[in-house]
Amino acid sequence: MCLSIPSKVIAIDENNYATVETLGVKRGVTLDLIPEKVEVGEYVLIHVGFAMEKIDTKAALESIEVYKQIAKQMEEGDISELEGDMGLEDLRGKNGSN
Amino acid sequence: MDLINDFRDKDLIFSLSNLIQKKSKKPLNIMEICGGHTHSIMKFGIHKLVGKNINFIHGPGCPVCVMPRSKIDAAIKLASMDNVIFTTLADMLRVPGSTSTLQKARSQGHDIRALYSPLDVIQIAKDNPDKKVIFFAIGFETTTPMTAVVVEKAIELGLKNLFFHINHVTVPAPVRALMNDENVKIDAFLGPSHVSVITGSKIYESIANDYKKPIAISGFEPVDILDGILNLVEQGENETYKVYNQYKRAVKLEGNLKAKELIDKYFKICDFEFRGLGNIPNGGVDLKDKYSYLNAKFVFDCNVESKKESKACICGEILKGRAKPYDCKIFSKVCNPQNPIGSCMVSSEGACAAYYKYAKENV
């Protein structure tokens, strides 16, 4: 449910209406539903013509980093050691698990 | 970085897939609540990347699929009135009521418009002051605040010709209804991505605690889903039942407060009849009483005689995880996306439609 796509904000007008870009495709969306101020260059999630939330790109990059580490360790075959010593939960901790 | 392809990376997917298979030691029935997840799982073939122990149960989280015949019949009745422009989101057009669909009603000459954004209805109402414009709103918590914005704008602008037929539904109520059914075999939940963006991750804590089932809120991309599943596998092995927020880049503990305020301002909780599941207390929302003058259910006569659901259809069983689409006698032969009989076939998000599209039989 709820098709929603990350898009980069490339312009914002005085009516809080933004132009956003997804893989080279631009469209207009209203920022009315986002509680905080949105800046050009930030990423938002788009659903039916609305930006519904900002995307925390730092969190996104951090999680990708965690996955890359997992991939690297899987490749090097030391994942079992990892399980024993620090465990994935710890790795994940950086990304913040509840 | 586009935040789309980053989470479809092949190497990351393979390593997570391997890790899941390595760690998964016992059978685990995971219900993905959301139809978006069902769609992604089938499209990217995630069910084939997680090993034999993991069995996906496709949940009730498709707003189009859960729409009962009576609502479609009411929609067609409203759309067939004179001097009316009937608007809804495109997905609704194909959904069958007792005898017809909105698409067929449109072909009979009724002015039925599929909107890409609910906001477009404001302009339609402004442009057609001598017509009654009806917005038939659908969707889970993700889409409810967008309708609230439209209601607010309609009030601000004093539009006298715009009416709302609200059919928004909520996630926790059907999940609880399923879990209260003792025949349901669910060990863990994959929590919705974009519903949770609005509601926040906190609403799942009581579900996790009450039923002692782990929940991983995850994004829609394959890497997200695999990470969510990995967590559920780990929790299953450790017998914990925490809420894991994998989709932290967009989901906060409390969700989108502004959106939630708007929902509270205009809507009240009500019961909702879910196609395939029956009446679910507190399963939906409707306009608050003071906005009844905008509520199409009060302004117009929406009474209709609806036919009962097909007896051959086993959508209810599929939604409870007791059957797969393949198990249904009418799957793909009688019931298919052109002629959907049951709720799970009506939208591309439904379990049966996803199976039909991507895996009519095991490849």
Added chain:
Amino acid sequence: MKNILLSHGGGGEEMNELINELIFKYFDNEILKETNDSAILKIDGEIAFSTDSYVVTPIFFSGGDIGKISVCGTINDLCMVGAKPLYLSVGFIIEEGLSFDEFEKILSSMSKIAKENDVKIVCGDTKVVPKGKCDKIFINTSGIGKIIHKIETKNIKNRAKILISGDIARHGSVIVAARDEINLESDLKSDCRSLKDIVMALFENNIYPQAMRDATRGGLSAVLNEWANFNKIEILLNEESIKVQDEVMGICELLGFEPYDLANEGTFVLAIDEKDSKKALEILKNFNENASIIGEVISDKNSRVILKNPYGVKRFLEYPKGELLPRIC
């Protein structure tokens, strides 16, 4: 601004004026000028004959217009059976109120494509209908071509390689993005083009595909499913080798579409004997570097198309279903 009126389709003086002063200006050739009730043609040997109607909205879009499509479309249909396109007929159904400027632009692009492809427009018809009875302009073209090397769908063999002449879904994406209610902006251009030069280049190099089909409405999925059903063959595709431009992916992601279901107007699918496939690819790449070998026929038993994704998981590639409606959920 001068507009086309109902009287321009009335068969009288105004109509004569429209035909003589505007249409003949662009579609000028001896056969047409004879103004007989039918064009009289002389062709030796086997001929190919095809027809198609064009009802695109908007009529002018990024990378083409309804005129260009209507000529390219019939040229391409003729080329796909191995014919060299020679003659076209054109039928216009015009909604009153269409401006002369717009009509002239359409005629001009039709004439340009016809000339470039050495095709003559030899007969035609014009009707004007009241406002609301059609959407600006509908065009039908029919065409005749001389068979150079007959190519038929029924000839696809087991183990044939499946090739595509370029990246997919550009035309469909451009059109859907331009719809008023969707209104997406991008630099994307329709792939609308004549395929004659490409097909002739293949023939000149002694490459004769088992089958060819331009992947118009219904896109790649429709063509391959038709082939699979008609020949009772199983086709396996490698998703990674099917090129899709970023903007097309963006439009698909935003609206919940799959690029395989969207139309192309100058991209075609080929079934080619394995030994010729590399050479064919080289030639195709001269015209579009995104051409590629996307799969092969793996059995002559099941009628189905299977797509193997980058993660090695297989799924069915189904026929596109129903009206293309944007998904919200």
